[in-house]
Amino acid sequence: MEYPQERFLATTFIPGSFWARRREVVRAQTLRHQLLMLKQTGRYEAFKLQWHPSYAEPPTVYPIPNHQFWDSDVAKWIEGACYLLVDQFDEEIDAAVRELVQMIRGAQHPDGYLNIHYSVVEPGKRFTNLRDMHELYNAGHLIEGALAHHLFYKNDEMLAPILKYVDLLAAELGAQEGQIPGYPGHPEIELALLRLHRLTGDPKHLRLARFFIEERGNPHGGKEKRHYYDVEAEARGESEHDLPMYFPAARSYWYQQAHVPIADQETIEGHSVRAMYLLTAVADLVRIFKPDSELGAKFLPALHRLWSNMVEKKAYVTGGIGAMKKWEGFGGDYFLPQGTDEGGCYAETCAAIGVMMLAERLLQFELKGEYADMMELCLYNAVLTGMSLDGKAFTYVNQLASSDQDLSQRHEWFECACCPPNVTRTLGFLGGYIWSHSMQDDFVVVNVHLYTSASLNLQTAESTVQITQTTDWPWDGDVTFDVKTEGPQIKLELRLRIAGWAASWQITPRPDNLDIRDGYVYLDPAWVQAHAQFRFSCPMQPRVVRPHPLTMQPVAYVMRGPIVYCVEDVDHPWEKNHFKRTIFDSSVPLREETRSEPDSYVALIAEKGVYGDLDTSEWEDRIVAESGGAIAGEPKDLCFIPYYLRANRGGRGQMRVGLRLAF
Amino acid sequence: MEYPQERFLATTFIPGSFWARRREVVRAQTLRHQLLMLKQTGRYEAFKLQWHPSYAEPPTVYPIPNHQFWDSDVAKWIEGACYLLVDQFDEEIDAAVRELVQMIRGAQHPDGYLNIHYSVVEPGKRFTNLRDMHELYNAGHLIEGALAHHLFYKNDEMLAPILKYVDLLAAELGAQEGQIPGYPGHPEIELALLRLHRLTGDPKHLRLARFFIEERGNPHGGKEKRHYYDVEAEARGESEHDLPMYFPAARSYWYQQAHVPIADQETIEGHSVRAMYLLTAVADLVRIFKPDSELGAKFLPALHRLWSNMVEKKAYVTGGIGAMKKWEGFGGDYFLPQGTDEGGCYAETCAAIGVMMLAERLLQFELKGEYADMMELCLYNAVLTGMSLDGKAFTYVNQLASSDQDLSQRHEWFECACCPPNVTRTLGFLGGYIWSHSMQDDFVVVNVHLYTSASLNLQTAESTVQITQTTDWPWDGDVTFDVKTEGPQIKLELRLRIAGWAASWQITPRPDNLDIRDGYVYLDPAWVQAHAQFRFSCPMQPRVVRPHPLTMQPVAYVMRGPIVYCVEDVDHPWEKNHFKRTIFDSSVPLREETRSEPDSYVALIAEKGVYGDLDTSEWEDRIVAESGGAIAGEPKDLCFIPYYLRANRGGRGQMRVGLRLAF
Structure with a gap:
């Protein structure tokens, strides 16, 4: 199973567990909220190819029209919806998927072409700006949406028009005489085509993806033996100084890894x-x-x-x-x-x-x-x-520290709305990331990458295997494994990841020989067969870590297990400078405090963890001072919460991950 | 005396002293070297308005043609030459100034216009791109050149054509009906016009400078009530996305402080x-x-x-x-x-x-x-x-640390050659920075800003005053003052700057009352009259200073008196990483070592000043580590030399000012 987008079907999250709860929120709330956003902003009906007033707005990120990504926003929502419909059927979501698919079908040109912008706003300009426009990126997301649709609905309603569009792309783009020798500025279609190829086995899907990858950045591409983006820009009649907003200088093709x-x-x-x-x-x-x-x-x-x-x-x-x-x-x-x-x-x-x-x-x-x-x-x-x-x-940018210019806060949507539906679809097929497996006859290998309460259900030719892990990860490092098989005995090898951050770990009962390779412990079939239930423990303690010294960041971060912590003003009403002047005493013990509001989590309390505030008065009116900086103010307590929890509990949007050390 | 460019005439540097030696190098070597560069690059003859092959080269800094500043390069050289001719007449330099002035005169259009680029390369386009082009900046430097020429030659050979050009500018640019309501992207002419006004008293010189200053950045300028740079760009038919290389985004007028x-x-x-x-x-x-x-x-x-x-x-x-x-x-x-x-x-x-x-x-x-x-x-x-x-x-960029991309090294010239002649002219009128003075009848006030071996010669209506300071500054903080007056007695108040870095200072003999205001000690006329010779001492010790903590630079700098120190690989042949991983033990005493090669200076030796090298192996393959970083290697000695001396003694161009502290 090469793709987590397929592999996830074998995983069931145990209700009430960490990820089951997050996924349930996405299923019950996020999909609906994002559907509402698609509708309110005009994206939902955009495949009807009617004019939308926003199409006339000047681009926020020149030269990319603000609606350029709308195709992908819809496609990614469909993709996420299809993954989550597997968990539980939902009439409203299903109806929206069906309607969107019909609109997509209706938007297809007779020759297979399928893109909102180049149908409504700039007809006739298709494939003229692969560098900046998201035409092929959108196509990639349409492919991924169609694959997810096909997976859930088991029909070709969405896949068929997409295959037709891909036929057109494969005909128009490539290294052959008469084809456009270009590749997308924003990769996405490459991985989508390779996934599509796995389903279809169609060599032209593989060929097109390979062409995009191998041709990328070729300084002597095409008939003209030049960089395709130069050829294309010249054909558009563009001055090389007509700079896209993201280009710091002309021909900054490293922006696109080209x-x-x-x-x-x-x-x-x-x-x-x-x-x-x-x-x-x-x-x-x-x-x-x-x-x-x-x-x-x-x-x-x-x-x-x-x-x-x-x-x-x-x-x-x-x-x-x-x-x-x-x-x-x-x-x-x-x-x-x-x-x-x-x-x-x-x-x-x-x-x-x-x-x-x-x-x-x-x-x-x-x-x-x-x-x-x-x-x-x-x-x-x-x-x-x-x-x-x-x-x-949602957030789009995830800074480690807020500032007056950029507060730590979330938004219900974005003009460029790539992130929200990306989280949706990722959580949709999250099961595919937990573990990977291979099966050959009666020999099954399962690699456990992530720990959470979930079951993996595999089916060999004659047997079924169910592996269940039960844990309160990421708050507790104890994981209980239960292995059940039905049918003729199979050989099951389990490989458990040992987190790089783990100070210690153990398996109970303890295997006689621990076969550890590159951060995984290998449990051989005999041992697994003899231990249908066992425990993997990986104690989690708070730890203070430091960035690479060459980052020149004189700060420390607080972590526990896989969780990075931050401080927020809501827990420290005295804070007014985004914790920029807070001096952290990293020698203070971090006390764990299990909380249940607004969700269950472990907070870390550092009593007198604030050593004091940075006093920079010595630098007034001058560039340097002979001191290293005084510390003013009284020691104060610090409360660390998981970074992912930030901006959920009110406050003024002041947050920081790395706290300054005295030096 | 409002301008150091005039005031310097009253100062004589004592031969052999620090600045006398630097200025002698400029007079005897730099002026000639730069003249050679002007000739080799085509600048010298450019005012003949012939085509030069380099005019066809694409701009290094789009959209500014590489020769755009040539007028100013010549003007600044003339300016510097005229200041230094005061010290000692030099036939070769004098001949070059005369020839250049004749070429400048010959380049003037009948209507007064005077600019190489808009005469030879883009005739007819004058005043169409005040934002990006250096047309008015060049005019400013021509004015300053003409003022210096007038000062030394006491004739109008250069001033006359420049005044005619300024007449044209004053007619063409301004707030009146029919005038161009613009101002230069690169300020310079404003200060030049104000200096010119001091000489001429011509109200239109003041008016034009004031217009440029007051109109700058006006969002509702001119008849169109818009920002002039928008109006101008539109008139050029430019897309706002046709970005000059220095604009990170369209309309980045903060680049020009507009x-x-x-x-x-x-x-x-x-x-x-x-x-x-x-x-x-x-x-x-x-x-x-x-x-x-x-x-x-x-x-x-x-x-x-x-x-x-x-x-x-x-x-x-x-x-x-x-x-x-x-x-x-x-x-x-x-x-x-x-x-x-x-x-x-x-x-x-x-x-x-x-x-x-x-x-x-x-x-x-x-x-x-x-x-x-x-x-x-x-x-x-x-x-x-x-x-x-x-x-x-010369250097153009003066980084505090070299890197493989940017070594610490000097060049004989630059395509954009603003810096070399700027140093020349600054050292030319350096005397004007040492002190300032005012005279009213028989009351003379002299503010001593900088210490060096030099005399100030002032002439009141009936008396002359000579103030001489003798010192080995910046290596030694003892300064002997001698005051001589001739003619009827005058009242002389002396105000001596107390350096912000001075840990202590004294005047010998000690005045009964020390009148200290804002970093200057005021010596009243009675005391000065009673003490024709006295000493001002300001002991210099090496000191370790730190940047503002919010710069996030965990480093220390070494200073002594006004001198900032650096380390260079030539003194530390073991260094291969630009001292980036060198951990400085700032508690080690800095031993002074007076050297005479390649020039006299005080080096500072820190025995075992290298605590060790930063060992970052804990961060291999990972983002963070639980340690603050190990230190490897043996303690080693450090030799600090004045930053200004860098890249004078061989080596591989590895240099650093701020050394990392252990933290």
Whole structure:
């Protein structure tokens, strides 16, 4: 099972558990709320191809029309809805999906073309600006929506028109004579085509995805032997100084990871969501061709290199990526300020979702705990923080510290609304991230990446296997496993991830020999057969961690298990400076306090954790001072709450993750 | 005497002293070297208005043609040459000035217009792009060149054509019907016109400067009641997305300090040289109209506000300003990384020269040590570092730390060559910065801002006064003053600056009452009359200082007197990482070592000053670690040298000012 979007069907979350509750909110509240937003903003009916007044608005992010992504907003909502309909049928949601699909079908041109903007606003301009416009990105999301629709409805109502559209794309784009030798500025269709290919087996789906990936960044592309984006811009009659808002200089193709061919990219650059979607597709392509193929040898080193550069030098403690607002992406190595007033911090929700996607793919090549650690880190922090507890408010940017310019707060929707439905669909198929498995005859391997109360139900030719884990993760590190099989005996190997943050762990009863490889403990079939029930324990204690010293951040972060903590003004009414001047005494013990409001969680209390406030009076009217800075004010208590819980309990939007240490 | 460019005539530097030696290098070497550069690059003959092949080159900084500043390069060289000819006549330099002036005269259009680019490359386009082009900036430097020429040659050979050009400008630009209601993107002409007005008394010179200053940033300017740069861009038929390379977004008029009227600007923003030249002119205008006038009440608060914002939140320890390369200017408050690989650092030489100009003007309103401190800091560090000891190599950007991308090194010239001749002219009239004075009948006040071996010669109606200071500043803080008067007795009040960095100071013999105000000690006429010779001592000890804690820089700087120190790889052959991982033990004593090669200076030796090297292995493959970072390697000695001396003694261009502290 290569894709979590299919694999999730085998997972059942145990009602009342952490993720079951979040998913239930999404199913019962978020889907409806987002449907309302689609309707209120004009997106819902946009595939009717009528004019909408907003189409005339000037672009917020020049040159991209504000409605450019509407196709994908609808497609991602359909996708998320179809995953969640599996849990429980919902008439209202089902009716909306059906109506949307009919509108999509109705919007298709006779030749298969399917796009709102290029049908209504700029007809005749299709495929003329692959660099900036989201035409192929939208197509990718339509494919993913159609795949989810096909999965749930088991019919071709949505898939058929999409296949027809893909036929057109495969005919129009590519390396053949007469084809457009271009590729999308915003990757997405690549991974969608590869998923589609898995369903259809149609070689042209694979061929088109491969072309997009291999041609990307080619300085000598097409007949003209030039960079396609140059050729295309020239054909549009554009001055190279007509700069898209996200280009700091002319031809900043690194923004789209198209400055050089992917295999030659040394560092991870540019728009972080694009980078993640692209590398996910590259990983899928490598998997299809096999890592030891020529194609694998070409791309696998780049995947590892770019992943390492990201994790070691360009990722935040929350798993968020991207420091730079201008291009919604990566800054230089170790440039990781916490917020706007310190130089930036972006960490878009979608980007962290992309990190999960890429980590999941890399786990398929190598079962290494570091990938799953990153997947878990993103899930519980940079992704989960993107949605409110009530499922009706979202973040796009996830800074580590608020400022007067950028408060810590959520919004019910965005003009560019990629993040909200992305969280919806991710939680929809979350089961697919918990574990992965392979089956060969009577030999079943299950890799447990994440811990939560859930069951995995597998069916071999003659037997069924049910693996249930029961836990209060992420608050408690005890996990009970129950394995049930029916039918002829199978061989089940279980591989359990040992979190990188775990100070200790154990399995009870204890296996005689612990076979540990790269952050996973391997439990062989004999042991599993002999222990239908066992416990995996991984005690969680609060810990104080520090960013890489080259980030120049003299701060500490508080974590517990996979959870990154923050402080909010709602718990500290005295705070007025976004905790920017709060000096943290990291030697103070962090007392755990289990709370049930507004949701169950473990707060961490540091009595007299505020050492004092930074007193900068010595620097008045001068650049430097001979002191390192005085500390004023009395010690005060600090209350740390999970970062994902921020902006759920009132307050003035003041929040900080990394607190300053005295130095 | 309002201007240091006139005031310097009263100062004689004592041969062999610190500044006398630097100025002698400029006179004997730099002027010739720069003349050679002017000739080699085509600038020297450019006023002949022949085509030069470089005119066809694409702009390095779109949309500014690379030769756009050539007029000013020539004018600034003439200006500097005329100041230095005062010291010693030089036939070769004199001949070049004469020839250049003849070429300038020959380049003037019958109507007075005078500009290389708009005569040769884009005739007919004059005054169509005041925002981006340096047409009026060039005119400003031509005025300043002409004033210096007039001062030395005491004829109108250069002034006459410039006055004719200014007549044209005054006719074409302004608020009257039929005039262009615009103002220059790069301020300079404002301060030049005010200086010109002082010579000519011509009200239209004052009027034009005032119009440029008061109209700047007017959102409802001209007949169209719109921002002039919008009107102008529209007239050019430009898309607002045709972005100059220095604009991060459309209409980034803060780059030119034209986003709102000057009086309404809350923080110092944009291109730092422009900001300094502009505010210098604003200060001059306020002085002319008097601080307590309506105009003074309008602009003086802005001057103070913007100065404070700059010094407290946007200046480097060297006095350098501007963290951002893209717009060669200011970043957000406290955003002051040391180098390219840490997020940026610009600190252009010209900007620090601009800070000196502005500080000198503010001292005229209020005799406050903090202004002179900043003036001295810039002079000995951010400005002086801009030229090599041999006077033939220069810097443009003055980072606090080198990186592989940006080594610490000098160049013999630049495509945009504003900085080299700016240093030349600044050192040319340096005497004007040392002290300022006022005379009323027989009452003379002399404010001593800077200490160096030099004499000030003043002439009242009937008497002459000579004040001589003798000192080895900046290496030694003892200054001997000798006052000589001839003719009828005058009343001489002396005000000596007490450096903000001075831990102690004394005057010998000690006055009975010390009258200290705002960082100056006032010596009344009776005391001065009774003490024709006295000593001012201000002991210099090495000191370790720290940047404002909100800069998030966990580093310390080493200073001694006004000198900021750095470390260079030439003294530490083991260094390979630009001292980025060097942990400084700031508790180690700094031993002074007086050296005479390649010039006399005090080096500071910290035995075992390297505590160790930062060991970041705990962060391999992960974002955070539970430790604060290990320290590896053995303690090593450190040798600090003056920042201005860097890149003079060989080495690999590795240099750092702020060294990391263990934390």
